[in-house]
Amino acid sequence: MTISSPSPRNAVILLSGGLDSSTVLAIAKAQGYDCYCLSLDYHQRHHAELVAADHVATALGARAHKTVQLDLSLFGGSALTDTRIAVPEQETTGIPVTYVPARNTIMLSLALAWAEVLQARDIFIGVNALDYSGYPDCRAEYVKAFQHMANLATKAAVEGQPITIHAPLIDMTKAEIIQAGHALGVDYGLTVSCYQADAQGAACGMCDSCRFRKIGFQQAGVADPTRYRAVPQGA
Amino acid sequence: MTISSPSPRNAVILLSGGLDSSTVLAIAKAQGYDCYCLSLDYHQRHHAELVAADHVATALGARAHKTVQLDLSLFGGSALTDTRIAVPEQETTGIPVTYVPARNTIMLSLALAWAEVLQARDIFIGVNALDYSGYPDCRAEYVKAFQHMANLATKAAVEGQPITIHAPLIDMTKAEIIQAGHALGVDYGLTVSCYQADAQGAACGMCDSCRFRKIGFQQAGVADPTRYRAVPQGA
Numbered sequence: 001m002t003i004s005s006p007s008p009r010n011a012v013i014l015l016s017g018g019l020d021s022s023t024v025l026a027i028a029k030a031q032g033y034d035c036y037c038l039s040l041d042y043h044q045r046h047h048a049e050l051v052a053a054d055h056v057a058t059a060l061g062a063r064a065h066k067t068v069q070l071d072l073s074l075f076g077g078s079a080l081t082d083t084r085i086a087v088p089e090q091e092t093t094g095i096p097v098t099y100v101p102a103r104n105t106i107m108l109s110l111a112l113a114w115a116e117v118l119q120a121r122d123i124f125i126g127v128n129a130l131d132y133s134g135y136p137d138c139r140a141e142y143v144k145a146f147q148h149m150a151n152l153a154t155k156a157a158v159e160g161q162p163i164t165i166h167a168p169l170i171d172m173t174k175a176e177i178i179q180a181g182h183a184l185g186v187d188y189g190l191t192v193s194c195y196q197a198d199a200q201g202a203a204c205g206m207c208d209s210c211r212f213r214k215i216g217f218q219q220a221g222v223a224d225p226t227r228y229r230a231v232p233q234g235a
Numbered sequence: 236m237t238i239s240s241p242s243p244r245n246a247v248i249l250l251s252g253g254l255d256s257s258t259v260l261a262i263a264k265a266q267g268y269d270c271y272c273l274s275l276d277y278h279q280r281h282h283a284e285l286v287a288a289d290h291v292a293t294a295l296g297a298r299a300h301k302t303v304q305l306d307l308s309l310f311g312g313s314a315l316t317d318t319r320i321a322v323p324e325q326e327t328t329g330i331p332v333t334y335v336p337a338r339n340t341i342m343l344s345l346a347l348a349w350a351e352v353l354q355a356r357d358i359f360i361g362v363n364a365l366d367y368s369g370y371p372d373c374r375a376e377y378v379k380a381f382q383h384m385a386n387l388a389t390k391a392a393v394e395g396q397p398i399t400i401h402a403p404l405i406d407m408t409k410a411e412i413i414q415a416g417h418a419l420g421v422d423y424g425l426t427v428s429c430y431q432a433d434a435q436g437a438a439c440g441m442c443d444s445c446r447f448r449k450i451g452f453q454q455a456g457v458a459d460p461t462r463y464r465a466v467p468q469g470a
Contacts, residue, residue: 102348112338
C-alpha cells in the first residue's frame with residue numbers, strides 16, 4: 001500500500017446503532033467528514049442494534065457502512081455475550097456485568113485498520129464518561145492512551161499522518177447529547193440502545209441503557225421516540 | 236464477572252504458528268505459566284500457519300488453543316489479505332506490502348479480552364524489532380504504549396490487577412531466537428513462517444519471512460527442518 005495522497009476528509013465512525021454513536025456520526029458529518037461507519041457483530045444479545053446502525057448510516061448519508069463479524073462469546077465473561085449471565089434490571093454499583101472485556105479496544109483497533117487503508121486520519125467513538133455505566137474504556141485518559149499507542153502502531157502514523165481519536169461526547173450528559181443530535185436532525189426513532197432489545201428493536205425499558213436514555217429525553221425536553229415492548233416497571 | 240481470585244499463572248500467548256511465536260510459547264511455559272494460546276484466522280494467504288499453531292500448542296502442552304475468526308480482507312490493504320497485491324520475492328525498502336494494517340493491535344486487543352476473562356495478568360507476543368520486516372507494531376515503544384493503554388482499558392486493571400505485555404524476543408536476532416527455542420525443545424518442523432505457504436505448509440523459500448528464517452538457522456548452527464515446495468532461486 002502506497003500512501004501518497006492522504007484523505008483528510010475521510011473518517012471512520014464507530015457506529016453501534018445506539019443513541020450516542022448515531023449522534024457522533026451526525027457531529028462528524030456536520031464537521032465536513034466523509035463518514036465510513038464501522039459496526040461490530042460480536043454476537044451481542046441486542047442484535048437489533050446492528051440493523052439500526054444500517055438504517056442510521058443511510059439516513060445520515062454515510063459513504064459506507066461495514067459490519068465486522070467477530071464472535072466475542074468465544075471468550076464470554078459478559079452479560080452481553082454470555083446468555084448464562086442475566087442483564088440487571090435495577091441499578092448496580094461498580095463496573096456492571098454488561099461490561100464486555102476489551103470491547104472498545106477491539107473496536108478502536110478495527111477502526112484503526114480501516115482508517116489506515118482509507119488513508120483517514122480521524123476516528124470517532126461515542127464514549128461518554130459522565131452517565132455511562134462506569135466502564136473503564138469510556139474515560140478520556142483511556143482514549144488518549146489509545147491514540148498514543150495508535151500513533152506508534154501504524155505505517156501511516158510512522159510516515160507522518162498521525163491519527164486522532166475523537167470522542168466528542170466524552171463530557172456531555174445524555175440530555176446534552178440528545179439536544180445536540182436533535183439539532184443536527186438525528187432521528188432517534190431509528191436507534192436502539194436497549195441491552196435486551198427484541199428482534200424488532202423494541203426496548204425493555206429497565207436495563208441501565210434504557211434508564212439513561214429515558215431520563216436523557218426527559219431532561220433534554222425532547223419527545224422520546226423509543227419503542228418499548230411493554231410498559232416498564234415504575235414508568 | 237466477579238474478579239475474586241486472580242490467576243497469576245495464567246497467560247495468554249499470541250500464537251501464529253510461526254517460528255517466533257512458537258518460541259515465545261516455549262519461553263512462557265518454561266517460566267511456569269499455564270498457557271492459553273490465541274490464533275487469528277484473518278483470511279491470511281498462509282492459512283497453513285493456523286494448522287501449524289494447533290500442532291505447536293499441543294506439542295508444547297498449552298492448556299487451551301482458540302482461533303478467532305476475523306476477516307481482515309474486509310479492509311484489504313495488504314499483500315497478506317488482498318490477493319491482488321503480490322508477495323515480494325526480493326528484498327524491498329521501507330515498510331513492505333506484507334504489513335497488515337493494525338494487525339498486532341487487533342491481536343493484542345483480543346488477547347486482552349481473553350486475559351480479562353481468564354483473570355490472567357500476562358500476555359506474550361513474539362514481536363521482534365531487529366530482523367523483522369520493519370513493521371511499526373514490532374517495536375518496544377509500541378509494546379509499551381499498548382501496555383499503558385491496556386491498563387486503563389480493563390475492569391481487571393482498574394480493580395488492581397495490571398496487565399504486562401511480554402515481548403521476550405524484542406531484541407533477539409533470528410539466530411538467537413532459534414537457539415533459545417532449540418534449547419527448550421521446540422520442534423521447528425511443526426512451524427510455518429512462509430507468507431505464501433501451500434496448504435500442506437511447504438514454504439516458498441523466497442519471501443521475506445522465508446529468507447529471515449533460512450539465514451537464522453544457518454547463523455544459529457541448527458539444522459533447518461523447513462519443508463520447501465521447490466528449490467528456491469539463489470539457494
